[in-house]
Amino acid sequence: MIRYQNIFHSLKKSLVKGGACLFLLSALLIHSPSNALALYIQIDGIADIKSNFSEGCSSIKDITSQAERQKIDVILFADYARNSLEFGVKPFEKLFKDIVQGPSVLDRGAGGYLAEIKENDRQFERTLLIPGVETIPFYFWTGSNYNKNLTAHNWDKHLLVFGMDSSQDLEQLPLPNSNFSKKYTHELLNDFIIIGFIFMLTVGAVYKGYFRKITVPVMIFFAMLTLNNHPFQSSPYDPYHGDQGIKPYQNLIDYANTKGALVFWNHMETTSGINQKGDTVLETLPYPNDLLTTHDYTGFQAVGDTPLRQIEPGQEWDQVLMEYLDGKRERPVWGFGGNDYLCENQNGDRLGSVRTIFLVRERNNDTVLDAMKSGRMYAVRQMDANRLSLDEFEVEDQNAGNEVTLGQELVATDFPTLNLKLRSVQGGNKTAQIQIIRNGALVKEETVSLPYEMTWRDVGVDKKSPVYYRVKAQVSPQDYLVSNPIFVKFTDPAPVDVASTPAPSSPPPPVQIAPKPVIAPAAPQPIAPQVASLSGASSPTLPTVAVPTPTQPKATPAPVSPPAISKPAPVKMAQKQPALKQKPEKLSPGKSLRVMMDGVEFKKGPGTVFPNITKLRKDQEVTFVRRTNIKFNNKNWLVVKFRNRTGYVWEGMVQWSQPAENKG
Secondary structure, rough: OOOHHHHHHHHHHHEEEHHHOOOOOHHHHHHOOOOOHHHHHHEEEEEEEEEOOOOOOHHHHHHHHHHHOOOEEHHHHHHOOOOEEEOOOOOOOOOOOOEOOOOOOOHOHHHHHHHHHHHHEEEEOOOEEOOOEEEOOOOOOOOOOOOOEEEOOOOOOOOEEEEEOOOOHHHHOOOOOOOOOOHHHHHHHHHHHHHHHHHHHHHHHHHHOOOHHHHHHHHHHHHHHHHHHOOOOOOOOOOOOOOOHHHHHHHHHHHHHHOOOOEEEOOOOOOEEEEEEEEEEOOOOOOOOHHHHOOOOOEEEEEEOOOOOOOOOOOHHHHHHHHHHHHHHHOOOOEEEEEOOOOOOOOOOOOOOOOEEEEEEOOOOHHHHHHHEEEHHEEEEEEOOOOOOEEEEEEOOOOOEEEEEEOEEEEEEOOEEEEEEEEEEOOOOOOEEEEEEEOEEEEEEEEEEEEEEEEEOOOOOOOOOOEEEEEEEEEEOOOEEOOOEEEEEEEOOOOOOOOOOOOOOOOOOOOOOOOOOOOOOOHHHHHHOOOOOOOOOOOOOOOOOOOOOOOOOOOOOOOOOOOOOOOOHHHHHHHOOOOOOOOOOOOOOEEEEEOOOOOEEEEEEOOOOEEEEEOOOOOOOOOEEEEEEEEOOOEEEEEEEEEEEOOOOOOOOEOOOOOOOOOO
16 A cells, blocks of 8 residues: 555656646747747756765755755755775785774665665655765875874865766775775786785695794785785775876766766865864865866866856866867866755855756756756856846857757857846846856956846857857855856858759749840731732842832842831830749838748758748748848748748749739
């Protein structure tokens, strides 16, 4: 019975969320049909939230209850995967060691962590719960206890992992001091074989009774050394061989990618590089440069409780995005907002003080993760509930009528136009500074009153190279937002391929018919003078009368001068203009055009590369709006309206409904 109740509750939650999503989508599509953002709904999310599974103060259920009261739609938990700091005595550092360990997901059980999040996600109708972990891929030691300068470096250098829903995958994360793993045996096997071989020699020596006072201690030593260097380590990097650079972090990024998870650099600028865990000194210097030295990660924390330098124009984020434009990276890097929440009102922690706003089509975990992967999100730092809202940020090609939004790419033939709408969610008087950043350079900056709308055509851009645009809007250092970039690639208006357009067979292409010149000998003979009998005269003599009476010659007569007769009226037909050679009327909006054949494509853009809106039938009428400068076979693509929809048709497929009459 309990099982059926759970199923019913899950169905109810799905229907409620799905119905709300469809309602919001319908409303947006009705009110903003041309808006790229109308395809998505915006939902509030908080990321990097820790529960009492690691170092947080509250349970997953209590955090979710508080989030629902604050109308937060998504929680991305990020409890510590492994929270263990170990220092051992060489050469048996893995056997004899001092351990400083805090609660963590792997310590309490990855399966239980995932199950508790899933159960609470089922129970709460509004708020989505997504599991994640915060990882410490590496640290290393310098100094010694004897000199009282023992220091653990890079302990606070962290990566967040989301979308890894398998407990086995979590248990095999390449972290120091973690679970047994067979993944790195090939890298660690050589030392193990050599030490193990020496151990077996000592065993043989003891067995044979050779110098037992010496061989027995040696055997014990190598037995312990063999155990210390077993190849089933959780990471190929240990903390006793100095700084390993970026390799341990790239190793974790690669592992997460193989599992289909998302990886984000976290809090890359610590307020102080020196910290303490128990009696151990910790030192982690800011590491924004790691954005440049690693690859294939999803993104980084762009907004936190304190301002971050790497989001400023021309800094590390822009440098990474330029590498993507230059083809040095396979994918761009996205920014998210990290709440970094442990305990309410302790050390400045406040649930929801930093949010990530996701653009999704439906309210479920998969669409949120897809928005994170695709960059359809922006990050907000807020002082109170009246946060900033980026209601619209799009880049448009007005020539083609195409537009895209956050994380997407526009292929443009014209100078891009930026559309932006900014407001505070609860209204009130606010003044914000808006920065538009193109390819790492600040190209436009304004101080405006909210709410604010802007349309700006960037005619200063060099259309030879791809560009990106991103926005930062700030009311104060504690009240601002940062958007993800929109990319633009330019292409010349190429000849339009109309292979899919039916060939114009009726009417045939206009043919120019030149007027025939009037030549007297070639003109039709006048009807007036007709002689009944013209035979019998070998050398006709023309009398000097107005009407000639020639006789029928037996042979070709000698040239004679033309008679002085009046021009016959029928010659006038040679000057008549053909009906097909009409001079086009002056084009003006509002005139009607008639479709000349069935199957004419009514398109979203000027060319067959653009999708069809519908296909028109013969004799249907469309309303002319304007003529584009894109041609095919010396005919333009036209912007027309059909049943209140605006689209494009080729001029060769339509003709004016009421052509101008010829006057002769």
